[in-house]
Amino acid sequence: MDVIVDKGERILAAAARLIVRNGLQCSMAAIAEEANVATGSLYNYFKSKEELVVGVYLRVSAEMTARIMTEPDPSLTSAEQFRLYIERYIDFIWEDADRARLFDYLDNNPLISMDDAKTVFGPFFLHGVAMVEAAQAEGVVRAGTPTMVMSFVRGAIRNTLKRRRQTDAKLTAADRQLVANMCWSAIAA
Structure with missing residues (x-):
């Protein structure tokens, strides 16, 4: 498995995985945990779940x-x-x-x-x-x-x-x- 160094990219990849597994019910804390970043750090990259979802779409x-x-x-x-x-x-x-x-x-x-x-x-x-x-x-x-x-x-x-x-x-x-x-x-x- 490739290690994704960039935190923003790790967060997007984690969000994508969790959206597929659980739908949009996944919490920002769960996404942060999946990405192996602190929840506060996640919010430095994406101010809201809506912004994170748009980021997932932009990535695709x-x-x-x-x-x-x-x-x-x-x-x-x-x-x-x-x-x-x-x-x-x-x-x-x-x-x-x-x-x-x-x-x-x-x-x-x-x-x-x-x-x-x-x-x-x-x-x-x-x-x-x-x-x-x-x-x-x-x-x-x-x-x-x-x-x-x-x-x-x-x-x-x-x-x-x-x-x-x-x-x-x-x-x-x-x-x-x-x-x-x-x-x-x-x-x-």
Whole structure:
């Protein structure tokens, strides 16, 4: 297990673990104990539980942005770029079961307002919308609201991989490609 030196990061990691285990019922003292910091020290980093929860969302958003969002590659068609996005999203969700459970919990039990969510995930959200719009303009993705198309793809991936994890089976290269192909087939024009 990696040792996280930065106290703020340790606190966020501890909060994420406890939110997955216990929901938002976990106390700030329990989070501090899980992070191995004094409760007073926790409040030096996060003034309230609400601020800490926003920090957890920001952490997930930063990880998603770093791993999944890329600059458009002019050497690739919008269909190729979208397919790469699907594959990166599959990898992101599959590679860390705890992060996937946290993301699933946060998605199903929103702990922040829609306005805060738009702020936290705004760049990631807008990147997906732009990708769908470009693919629709080329005629390779079916017509429809870009947000709905992206929500479908991401939700299909998360739910499929969640079910796969429940079987304790590995995600083989063939399985990964099957999920990617099913997602693409569902949205292709």
